[in-house]
Amino acid sequence: xxxxxxxxxxxxxxxxxxxxLTAYLMLAPSVTLIFVFGIFPVLFAVYVSLHRWRIRMGxxxxxxxxxxAVESLGFLLFFAAAxxxxxxxxxxxxxxxxxxxxxxxSPWWWGAPGGLLGVGGLLWVRYGVILLPGVLGxxxxxxxxKRSPGLFRKLLWEALxxxxxxxxxxxxxxxxxxxxxxxxxxxxxxxxxxxxxxILQWGEGxxxxxAGVITAWFTYRQLQLNIQKAVxxxxxxxxxxxxxxITMGLMLFFAAWKLWQSAVASASDKGFAFKGLAxxxxxxxxxxxxxxxxxxIEAGDPxxxxxxxxxxxxxxGTVPFQLGIALVLSYLLFQNIRGREFFRVLYFMxxxxxxxxxxxxxxxxxxxxxxxxxxxxxxxxxxxPLKWLWEPRGVFAxxxxxxxxxxxxxxxxxxxxxxxxxxxxxxxxVGYDTVIYLAGLGNIPNEINEAAEIDGxxxxxxxxxxxxxxxxxxxxxxxLIAIIGTFKAFNHIYVMRETEALKTVNTFSVVIFDTFxxxxxxxxxxxMAFVLFAIILSLTYINNKVQGSRVFYQ
Amino acid sequence: MSAVAxxxxxxxxxxxxxxxxxxxxxxxxxxxxxxVPFLWMISTSLMTLGEAISGRxxxxxxxxxxxxxxxxxxxxxxxxxxxxxxxxxxxxxxxFFSILAAxxxxxxxxxxxxxxxxxxxxxxxxxxxxxxxPNFLTVTWLGRVSxxxxxxxxxxxxxxxxxxxxSIFLLRQFFAQIPDDxxxxxxxxxxxxxxxxRHVVLPLSKAPIMVIMVLSFIGSWNALAWPLLVTxxxxxxxxxxxxxxxxxxxxxxxxxxxxxxxxxxxxILALYFLTQKQFTESIARxxxxx
Numbered sequence: 001x002x003x004x005x006x007x008x009x010x011x012x013x014x015x016x017x018x019x020x021l022t023a024y025l026m027l028a029p030s031v032t033l034i035f036v037f038g039i040f041p042v043l044f045a046v047y048v049s050l051h052r053w054r055i056r057m058g059x060x061x062x063x064x065x066x067x068x069a070v071e072s073l074g075f076l077l078f079f080a081a082a083x084x085x086x087x088x089x090x091x092x093x094x095x096x097x098x099x100x101x102x103x104x105x106s107p108w109w110w111g112a113p114g115g116l117l118g119v120g121g122l123l124w125v126r127y128g129v130i131l132l133p134g135v136l137g138x139x140x141x142x143x144x145x146k147r148s149p150g151l152f153r154k155l156l157w158e159a160l161x162x163x164x165x166x167x168x169x170x171x172x173x174x175x176x177x178x179x180x181x182x183x184x185x186x187x188x189x190x191x192x193x194x195x196x197x198x199i200l201q202w203g204e205g206x207x208x209x210x211a212g213v214i215t216a217w218f219t220y221r222q223l224q225l226n227i228q229k230a231v232x233x234x235x236x237x238x239x240x241x242x243x244x245x246i247t248m249g250l251m252l253f254f255a256a257w258k259l260w261q262s263a264v265a266s267a268s269d270k271g272f273a274f275k276g277l278a279x280x281x282x283x284x285x286x287x288x289x290x291x292x293x294x295x296x297i298e299a300g301d302p303x304x305x306x307x308x309x310x311x312x313x314x315x316x317g318t319v320p321f322q323l324g325i326a327l328v329l330s331y332l333l334f335q336n337i338r339g340r341e342f343f344r345v346l347y348f349m350x351x352x353x354x355x356x357x358x359x360x361x362x363x364x365x366x367x368x369x370x371x372x373x374x375x376x377x378x379x380x381x382x383x384x385p386l387k388w389l390w391e392p393r394g395v396f397a398x399x400x401x402x403x404x405x406x407x408x409x410x411x412x413x414x415x416x417x418x419x420x421x422x423x424x425x426x427x428x429x430v431g432y433d434t435v436i437y438l439a440g441l442g443n444i445p446n447e448i449n450e451a452a453e454i455d456g457x458x459x460x461x462x463x464x465x466x467x468x469x470x471x472x473x474x475x476x477x478x479x480l481i482a483i484i485g486t487f488k489a490f491n492h493i494y495v496m497r498e499t500e501a502l503k504t505v506n507t508f509s510v511v512i513f514d515t516f517x518x519x520x521x522x523x524x525x526x527x528m529a530f531v532l533f534a535i536i537l538s539l540t541y542i543n544n545k546v547q548g549s550r551v552f553y554q
Numbered sequence: 555m556s557a558v559a560x561x562x563x564x565x566x567x568x569x570x571x572x573x574x575x576x577x578x579x580x581x582x583x584x585x586x587x588x589x590v591p592f593l594w595m596i597s598t599s600l601m602t603l604g605e606a607i608s609g610r611x612x613x614x615x616x617x618x619x620x621x622x623x624x625x626x627x628x629x630x631x632x633x634x635x636x637x638x639x640x641x642x643x644x645x646x647x648x649x650f651f652s653i654l655a656a657x658x659x660x661x662x663x664x665x666x667x668x669x670x671x672x673x674x675x676x677x678x679x680x681x682x683x684x685x686x687x688p689n690f691l692t693v694t695w696l697g698r699v700s701x702x703x704x705x706x707x708x709x710x711x712x713x714x715x716x717x718x719x720x721s722i723f724l725l726r727q728f729f730a731q732i733p734d735d736x737x738x739x740x741x742x743x744x745x746x747x748x749x750x751x752r753h754v755v756l757p758l759s760k761a762p763i764m765v766i767m768v769l770s771f772i773g774s775w776n777a778l779a780w781p782l783l784v785t786x787x788x789x790x791x792x793x794x795x796x797x798x799x800x801x802x803x804x805x806x807x808x809x810x811x812x813x814x815x816x817x818x819x820x821x822i823l824a825l826y827f828l829t830q831k832q833f834t835e836s837i838a839r840x841x842x843x844x
Contacts (some may be wrong), residue, residue: 033717
């Protein structure tokens with residue numbers, strides 16, 4: 001037996017297996033680390049967000065954190081997630097069937113092992129969820145006793161063999177083994193070159209279908225509980241109506257978008273006008289429904305709502321300016337000028353400077369005291385010193401006050417402190433955008449410009465009708481990075497914020513960090529982080545749809 | 555009038571000269587705006603406290619000892635060394651693990667290769683804020699059950715960053731471009747994967763390794779939120795956190811704050827000027843900053 005095994009190990013099949021083993025060993029460290037610190041945390045964060053969790057794990061609270069953060073939108077978020085899983089399932093199954101049709105095979109048989117494996121996968125997730133509290137509890141049991149590998153092994157073993165954990169393991173293992181067995185039997189009966197693709201995609205489809213159904217059911221139960229509670233407390237259950245209104249609004253938006261696309265494609269002017277008008281009508285109708293949105297979010301956590309408003313101000317106040325300035329600078333640098341390298345190095349310097357250091361410098365430059373450098377500079381022009389980073393009032397309100405007009409609070413605009421942070425941000429990122437734009441300009445073939453010049457186009461015409469459209473992929477890339485960057489912005493704001501500015505500079509990420517770090521509300525902060533994730537995902541999606549269709553590729 | 559004729563008229567030359575002047579003016583003003591905060595930082599770091607508070611532009615007598623005070627008394631020497639150690643440990647682990655994984659992805663065949671790669675790649679779009687809370691819980695847990703300390707120690711600051719899909723991706727792209735002929739020749743000579751990797755692939759891959767070194771260096775030098783979470787005493791506090799706390803707590807000593815900022819910036823600037831082209835390219839390619 002032993003000799004036979006050794007022979008197989010050194011033979012031809014053995015070489016194949018040794019190659020596999022080597023590859024897996026080489027992957028092991030990276031895959032383990034990325035799993036532990038990059039994939040597992042997402043599931044763990046969902047788990048944390050569904051519990052009361054202040055430093056230590058508390059009781060299960062369902063979607064309460066999401067409801068506190070964004071009111072009824074919390075349910076919508078989970079319904080959307082369920083829908084996304086359903087979509088993933090549909091896509092996987094469609095691939096199975098189209099591939100089977102292509103090769104004239106029947107895909108149904110492969111559904112048996114695939115389905116078993118899919119359910120098995122879900123049961124493994126369930127096993128993880130059931131095991132988690134016990135494993136987390138080890139840390140509490142290890143308090144006060146001398147730590148040793150032996151003790152850890154003993155406690156871990158206790159957590160692993162708890163009866164309910166073992167039962168979950170049996171289910172997961174049983175279904176996975178059954179799936180593997182069915183796979184083997186089926187492959188013996190009707191071999192196909194595509195057996196693993198079929199089975200994996202069947203498994204994926206069944207896994208996501210079930211996960212989607214469970215998520216939808218869970219969300220529905222939570223919604224019911226919430227309405228029940230509202231009725232018991234004598235509040236009107238507005239949630240359901242909110243949900244219906246917002247969903248309808250979003251659907252109308254989608255219809256408007258589709259209609260507009262067909263309007264653009266339609267041949268006759270009359271058809272275009274008609275369809276365009278209809279699209280506009282749908283858009284307005286959708287807007288009336290979605291107008292429910294801001295009050296709903298506002299009814300949630302005021303800190304989070306303010307964080308969102310601040311982030312939107314911050315994005316609007318930085319992205320266009322930083323891209324515009326970078327475009328001008330790179331276009332000028334691209335002309336035949338002396339010292340191009342020198343300027344490039346200079347412009348790039350703010351970007352590479354460690355954020356904490358440059359933010360510390362800006363914090364002193366824009367200090368609210370009259371002796372600050374910026375205030376002294378303004379005095380040269382006879383302008384009274386401003387409070388800059390210490391100023392919580394909106395810039396528009398400040399300007400209006402100067403003119404003796406009083407503005408309502410909604411029109412106050414971003415606080416002066418936030419404007420300083422915008423200035424810092426533009427100062428930092430212009431260099432990066434310039435370098436990327438320069439690369440983009442370098443990719444435009446010179447012949448196009450020369451041809452246009454021969455045709456008598458002016459410099460402005462060339463810029464407007466050739467350079468700008470050919471740069472659109474670069475602009476698209478940069479704006480996407482910049483917009484997502486504003487939602488992730490943290491370091492410089494954390495350094496430059498002053499208590500005097502109240503909370504007017506706290507962007508979404510800063511609000512999450514404060515909830516987590518200062519208030520130690522881990523569960524709630526995790527829920528907020530998922531709201532952020534949802535926003536980033538939908539922004540990327542919308543940007544892809546809207547801007548992506550207008551990007552001009554050579 | 556033809557284009558050539560138009561170019562020689564005096565009117566055209568005047569306009570051209572004016573345009574050139576305007577062009578250089580804009581570029582120079584941009585350069586001044588980019589550089590002034592740096593100059594002011596250096597100038598303030600050389601002032602006495604009185605001069606710094608009064609908001610002068612230049613010190614009367616440069617106070618070079620400010621740097622010594624910041625370095626010694628404000629613990630910047632310790633923060634600086636901490637950051638260097640954190641960077642080296644992270645970089646060592648990251649490079650070693652990434653090279654192995656990238657080689658397997660690029661040059662070996664095994665079941666599930668593309669699936670695993672896609673799953674790893676999809677983690678790149680998860681925002682850091684989602685990962686931060688569970689990772690903090692994981693690290694605390696690990697620190698409480700394992701014999702080595704994690705919080706306030708190097709493991710919490712380095713190990714989570716050793717598995718880096720971006721580095722793996724970068725190296726894989728590069729390794730995949732190495733001609734197959736080289737590999738076949740090595741195999742005929744009886745070289746193992748390990749020997750091929752060490753003696754052929756690595757000597758060819760200096761450029762991507764350099765890129766990863768630069769990015770990893772910037773990453774650990776900039777990190778603020780995570781080290782703030784996992785260090786609560788100075789022993790392992792990196793320089794960004796050290797500077798942040800110095801600025802946040804010792805609010806009054808402006809000149810020392812700026813000296814600390816200069817100390818923090820210097821290594822990065824030195825690296826930038828030494829490896830200028832590669833530095834710019836690697837950042838431009840990755841499109842990210844802490």
